[in-house]
Amino acid sequence: MTDPARAGIPEDGRIPRYYRAKRQILALCKTLGEGVALPSERQLCTQLGVARATLRQAVLQLVVEGWVDSRQGSGSFVVGRRKIAQHLGSADGPDQDALTGRTWTTFERRRAGCELAQELRIHRNDSVIHLECVRGSGNEILAVESAFIPAKRFPGFDHAPVGNRSLHDELRTRFGVSFGGADQGTETAHVSPREADLLGTLPALPALVVHRTSWDALGEPFERVRTLYRGDRLTLVNRLGSVERRPEHEQAENRSSSS
Amino acid sequence: MTDPARAGIPEDGRIPRYYRAKRQILALCKTLGEGVALPSERQLCTQLGVARATLRQAVLQLVVEGWVDSRQGSGSFVVGRRKIAQHLGSADGPDQDALTGRTWTTFERRRAGCELAQELRIHRNDSVIHLECVRGSGNEILAVESAFIPAKRFPGFDHAPVGNRSLHDELRTRFGVSFGGADQGTETAHVSPREADLLGTLPALPALVVHRTSWDALGEPFERVRTLYRGDRLTLVNRLGSVERRPEHEQAENRSSSS
Missing domain, CATH: 1.10.10.10 (Winged helix-like DNA-binding domain superfamily/Winged helix DNA-binding domain)
Structure with a gap:
């Protein structure tokens, strides 16, 4: 740091x-x-x-x-533990994940409303399915995630994925949706009382919020996701450029790694 | 949102x-x-x-x-203005920038110390050059940036770039450094009193901090940068995947964009 x-x-x-x-x-x-x-x-x-x-x-x-x-x-x-590095995603999608644990907490239908309608390119009176889960690593809960998908596109989808399974896995195997790309935005926000409850953390703690709109292989948007990460426990990482960094073992000698 | x-x-x-x-x-x-x-x-x-x-x-x-x-x-x-979208960077580097304004505030030499030495693959007693600038858009100051580069690699580099010029431009034209890649980490942190001063904002306001280590076309690390962005004014954006989103004009009709 x-x-x-x-x-x-x-x-x-x-x-x-x-x-x-x-x-x-x-x-x-x-x-x-x-x-x-x-x-x-x-x-x-x-x-x-x-x-x-x-x-x-x-x-x-x-x-x-x-x-x-x-x-x-x-x-x-x-606290001695370092922050956990969570990838902001790659060409393959957002799910190369440090947060392997997932518990689904909500499955409901609601009217899209204007903002979601615009992102998902549907009508504002259309239904969306809202899926909420808490995500973590080991015993620690580190994120709350809400996904919104257009109901019309996923007929017969009537309960949350079973167990630990991700929404992308579910949509791929049941509906043949393959990930094409996504736009993401990262902001700082405060943990709401509900989110504090779900995360087992202090309310009003600053957190990282990632908003993502994903589309399939044809460029058709299929989900809008809001993930709230504990700001005290996670770093969001990404890599730029096409050249690899010189390997560590080529480094000069006599270097101390203590701080 | x-x-x-x-x-x-x-x-x-x-x-x-x-x-x-x-x-x-x-x-x-x-x-x-x-x-x-x-x-x-x-x-x-x-x-x-x-x-x-x-x-x-x-x-x-x-x-x-x-x-x-x-x-x-x-x-x-x-406040009606939306947050400003700042790109987290692409293959071409970190500088496709919403924050075009830049004022250099510090140019100094100091001992690297352990953490910087490790990132830059130099000895902890080696000198680094520390360059600090404030960055903004229009009349608004939105970020404070500190870059650390190994002094040995840039002989004769003895003052900050002139005017608005970026450090990458300076290193490319004067020293032939071309950007190869970088690792970035994004966290939430509080604005320090100095940073609040430079940003003209409230101290202790939550902010977004991006740490970056960049390397050149040969994979050799040449800078470690810490950028603190105003959390109330900026969203950091990035794009995933190789497929483009379906163009907007193909969207269904009868859509309202008001909220």
């Missing part, structure tokens, strides 16, 4: 209290190491000479940035 | 006060329309029956999501 511009310190050198506290706690995390509990709020406030609200602002930012895990009632811990 | 899962409402139906207020203010924004001022904090608190802290939490989320523009001392306004 490269530092923010000039260590985040403004030209005038005035550093807000929460930001100074944040940097001090971050240094403390690095000293304590993975899995170790931070001192109590009260102790930290005294040690750093800040009010509780200031301390909480600092700690919340460190939670969002993946340095600290804060559990209600049981204090805060230094 | 597709709605959050099931309109954000948890299964138990209990909606936090700030979230109810947020949804009410969002509905109000849609009624008022672009450019119109929202009622004062005091009025909104009375109207919605919430405390000032609750109202501020709701408004801050709407600022982050690009619905409201909040200026100190002059109240809050409904």
